[in-house]
Amino acid sequence: MHLRDQTIPPLLSVRNLAVSFGGKGDRAAAVSGLDFDLGPGRTLAIVGESGSGKSVTSLALMGLTTQSGGRIDSGELHFRRRDGSVVDLAKLTARQMRDISGNEISIIFQEPMTSLNPVFTIGDQIAEAITAHRDISQAEALAETRAFLEKVRLPDAAAMIDRYPHQLSGGMCQRVMIAMALSCRPTLLIADEPTTALDVTVQAQILNTIRDLQQEMGTAVIFITHDMGVVAEMADDVLVMWRGRRVEYGPVGDIFKRPSHPYTKMLLSAVPKLGSFAQEPLPRRTPILVMEGDIPTLVGGTHVQDTANYATPLLRLDQISARFDVSHDALGRPTHRVHAAEKISLDIYPGETLALVGESGSGKTTIGRMIQQLVKPSGGSILFEGRDYDGMSTGERQKLKRQIHSIFQDPMASINPRRTVGQSIAEPIEIHGLNKRPSETNERVADLLVKVGLPADSASRYPHQFSGGQRQRICIARALASDPRLIIADESVSALDVSIQAQIVQLLMELQAEKSLTYLFISHDMAVVEKISHRVAVMYLGQIVEYGPRQAVISNPQHPYTRKLLSAVPVAEPGRAIDRTLVAGDIPSPMRRIGDDPVVVPLREVTAGHWVAA
Numbered sequence: 052m053h054l055r056d057q058t059i060p061p062l063l064s065v066r067n068l069a070v071s072f073g074g075k076g077d078r079a080a081a082v083s084g085l086d087f088d089l090g091p092g093r094t095l096a097i098v099g100e101s102g103s104g105k106s107v108t109s110l111a112l113m114g115l116t117t118q119s120g121g122r123i124d125s126g127e128l129h130f131r132r133r134d135g136s137v138v139d140l141a142k143l144t145a146r147q148m149r150d151i152s153g154n155e156i157s158i159i160f161q162e163p164m165t166s167l168n169p170v171f172t173i174g175d176q177i178a179e180a181i182t183a184h185r186d187i188s189q190a191e192a193l194a195e196t197r198a199f200l201e202k203v204r205l206p207d208a209a210a211m212i213d214r215y216p217h218q219l220s221g222g223m224c225q226r227v228m229i230a231m232a233l234s235c236r237p238t239l240l241i242a243d244e245p246t247t248a249l250d251v252t253v254q255a256q257i258l259n260t261i262r263d264l265q266q267e268m269g270t271a272v273i274f275i276t277h278d279m280g281v282v283a284e285m286a287d288d289v290l291v292m293w294r295g296r297r298v299e300y301g302p303v304g305d306i307f308k309r310p311s312h313p314y315t316k317m318l319l320s321a322v323p324k325l326g327s328f329a330q331e332p333l334p335r336r337t338p339i340l341v342m343e344g345d346i347p348t349l350v351g352g353t354h355v356q357d358t359a360n361y362a363t364p365l366l367r368l369d370q371i372s373a374r375f376d377v378s379h380d381a382l383g384r385p386t387h388r389v390h391a392a393e394k395i396s397l398d399i400y401p402g403e404t405l406a407l408v409g410e411s412g413s414g415k416t417t418i419g420r421m422i423q424q425l426v427k428p429s430g431g432s433i434l435f436e437g438r439d440y441d442g443m444s445t446g447e448r449q450k451l452k453r454q455i456h457s458i459f460q461d462p463m464a465s466i467n468p469r470r471t472v473g474q475s476i477a478e479p480i481e482i483h484g485l486n487k488r489p490s491e492t493n494e495r496v497a498d499l500l501v502k503v504g505l506p507a508d509s510a511s512r513y514p515h516q517f518s519g520g521q522r523q524r525i526c527i528a529r530a531l532a533s534d535p536r537l538i539i540a541d542e543s544v545s546a547l548d549v550s551i552q553a554q555i556v557q558l559l560m561e562l563q564a565e566k567s568l569t570y571l572f573i574s575h576d577m578a579v580v581e582k583i584s585h586r587v588a589v590m591y592l593g594q595i596v597e598y599g600p601r602q603a604v605i606s607n608p609q610h611p612y613t614r615k616l617l618s619a620v621p622v623a624e625p626g627r628a629i630d631r632t633l634v635a636g637d638i639p640s641p642m643r644r645i646g647d648d649p650v651v652v653p654l655r656e657v658t659a660g661h662w663v664a665a
Contacts, residue, residue: 175211272309473510520551599661
């Protein structure tokens with residue numbers, strides 16, 4: 052298989068890599084018999100679901116397996132150094148590895164906030180990485196730090212040097228990590244899920260930054276991801292891993308056009324394709340490919356999601372606002388305020404899925420929290436079935452909590468790790484007094500687990516004994532426990548593997564058809580939004596800038612910000628021309644001085660039900 056120019060020796064050559072974890076008599080193989088080559092300046096994407104061995108491979112290359120309880124059982128990791136010598140990374144001592152790590156091989160991890168030290172400034176942390184490998188002064192290191200912060204397009208790089216990680220957004224912190232990883236001009240950069248939790252526009256900017264710096268510095272990149280759209284945009288070659296083994300390996304075009312392994316076909320079929328439902332007025336469930344053992348199997352049928360009843364709104368938001376004071380003067384008077392939501396008016400109808408989309412900081416989650424009574428609106432009113440929240444008694448508000456439940460982004464953080472799954476699902480039933488006898492509760496928990504595709508005996512197990520997709524199913528079961536009318540799904544599928552994401556979206560649509568559920572689907576993934584939603588509302592800086600039927604908003608976007616969101620969605624189509632100009636720049640801050648209130652832009656109707664900020 053021709054993957055590179057054979058006349059150029061590889062920068063990295065991995066042969067028969069095997070890594071295991073566990074005790075002496077009970078070790079689990081995480082990677083087995085892995086082979087691949089990486090040429091200078093090329094990008095290799097390693098793809099697969101959680102647990103496939105992708106990140107374990109990166110840890111082995113960085114010499115970090117022992118710190119995480121692992122062991123390299125066999126294999127050769129031949130790396131060509133700057134001076135032309137070839138070393139086996141698997142056989143280096145810790146001292147020898149320190150000379151290479153961060154200097155000739157660097158890594159960017161998935162979560163920048165846990166990778167940066169919160170008590171040191173950005174400048175000090177990057178400068179430390181430079182001085183650890185080069186004999187230069189602190190002043191020279193800080194000057195280079197500023198230059199690299201400018202390279203990754205961080206605004207006001209001179210001031211950024213003196214800031215701390217908590218003062219930066221997630222996208223900014225990830226750019227700092229890229230600057231740190233590239234500060235010693237490594238010949239190999241390992242990017243381990245560097246954009247998974249980022250907004251789609253920030254992700255596009257990060258990918259552009261990595262691509263530009265790679266071309267400028269000639270760095271080879273190993274890009275670890277489960278997002279096949281990102282693979283199509285970034286990779287020269289693709290390595291597909293499943294259950295710790297390589298199952299497919301080749302040029303990116305061949306993998307996408309002519310996948311040969313069933314697992315690769317399943318991964319590609321699960322990718323939501325923006326525009327695939329452009330001609331569909333309603334969401335539509337379609338069969339999905341899942342692996343049953345080693346065999347890909349189609350499950351589910353084709354069903355039009357005609358579940359919405361537009362006679363009377365279930366929930367109405369009438370001019371609601373949310374403002375938070377964030378800075379005060381010496382006398383305790385507020386000086387600055389975050390305008391998280393400004394005069395939002397929306398109707399959510401029974402049986403429909405209203406998607407609320409936008410970047411972090413746009414106000415999506417704040418709206419969900421106000422609906423759940425977790426944040427009190429600064430103005431306006433919320434009505435459930437025509438009743439204003441403010442006119443309800445304490446008892447009525449408590450009963451309302453039974454009608455509205457949430458599914459959050461991180462299922463592990465949503466479930467008490469010290470309680471069994473059955474106890475967590477039973478909690479809403481017990482709080483609201485829905486069953487009189489414990490046996491009824493146990494039966495209800497078992498029924499809910501089966502409904503979300505888990506065996507009934509899962510109730511006696513603990514959260515850590517399940518995969519991420521299974522934990523999200525448990526969260527869905529808990530949300531259904533009190534028979535709610537409205538479920539707020541806040542980024543509930545954004546961190547899941549693409550194949551698991553397809554299954555969870557399918558499950559949500561099936562439950563909606565069966566139980567007439569209403570969803571407020573908060574997301575930044577426009578491809579998923581197109582598949583699941585009936586209507587879409589786009590938020591920008593606390594305001595609705597466009598909303599209407601899903602087909603109208605996504606097929607005929609009118610507001611520049613909506614077009615920016617859509618243009619940033621990675622498409623699983625290698626070689627596709629990418630317009631980078633639409634995703635340039637950062638979203639402004641919603642924080643303003645007291646008295647400097649934002650102007651609320653009125654909406655105008657461009658077609659029936661399709662409204663756009665004037």
